[in-house]
Amino acid sequence: MSTAHTATKLPPAEAERHSPHYELIELLFFAYRDFVGGADQLLEAYRFGRAHHRVLHFVSRRPGLTVAELLDILRITKQSLARVLRELVDGGFVEARHGVVDRRQRLLHPTDKGRRLALQLAQLQSARFERALAELGPEARERAVQFLTAMIEPEERERVGAIARREAPRRALRAEA
Amino acid sequence: MSTAHTATKLPPAEAERHSPHYELIELLFFAYRDFVGGADQLLEAYRFGRAHHRVLHFVSRRPGLTVAELLDILRITKQSLARVLRELVDGGFVEARHGVVDRRQRLLHPTDKGRRLALQLAQLQSARFERALAELGPEARERAVQFLTAMIEPEERERVGAIARREAPRRALRAEA
């Protein structure tokens, strides 16, 4: 595979001269599949899909999130978000309060019911991390954070980190009704 | 949040008494999104989707794979596989040779064209690992393998490992035409 392990000078080859990290590629594929698999099952009971989960998750994590911010996080289109958001609102999992500072905005909040479901889902996925970390050493958590962060596009990291560490939105104050 | 943070005895709670690992959950979400994102772009040029990628990947990794084995790896239904496999065969990326030992089987092989595309995709994703690992220490690779393995369902690990380490299929010899 593009090798040439003889002792020649080995032209660095534009793409990548090493054999690909197949093991890592596959482990990440299977790890992610199991990671989302558990939640999917629970969601079925509510007739929700992954899209609902993602929306509910970020709304719970950042109450008062605007639709635009959510679109930016999820990187989907308004139309794709519309249906799942409507279903979550109709089902009483999320509610939208119109902004006071900017009354065009719909600031999204989880209801108690939404918070409970979001927590349940987070605990499910968290349990997998908990078990994995327990199998590894005491520094495993910190290392996992570093590894996963390194896997994210550098330009994205700050934004992602802000969400993950639950910092205040960079937008100014946003009172709401 | 089912809390009761008053200073009562705090029964250990069946599910999980700690606050969930939100940071890890979100980092994995974003890391995976970026991980598959690059390949998705390349695949568009061929009018293929992720499903095609997965099939091509595993067929390239395990030439001679049977349809049943592939279904077992991907955990999708026969019908879901049918279209993408047909498109890959029609496009000349994969070819099926009927088994000699068991003539019902279709042993799947990548063509040269298929191998090239698979390699290109693997290099793309591999480059992300390469960059990430370079940012971390020299033991990062081994640690990543351990972490990702720990994230996989224990009962799945052996099977996954067999694929990832590219061991011979557990089924006996399978000559082919």
Added chain:
DNA sequence: CCATTTATGACAGCCATATTGACATAAATT
């Protein structure tokens, strides 16, 4: 104050990926 931009919603239609269920065929196994 008017024009423009912004935040959001909504409709129609399309595509990709997956599902289930039913049925068909050929080959292997008992």
Added chain:
DNA sequence: AATTTATGTCAATATGGCTGTCATAAATGG
């Protein structure tokens, strides 16, 4: 000869995306 296995196929359906277009209300800039 009967059954099981490996595979294929058809029809119908769900989900989660997409694009394009249009509408409305509110904010903002000249």
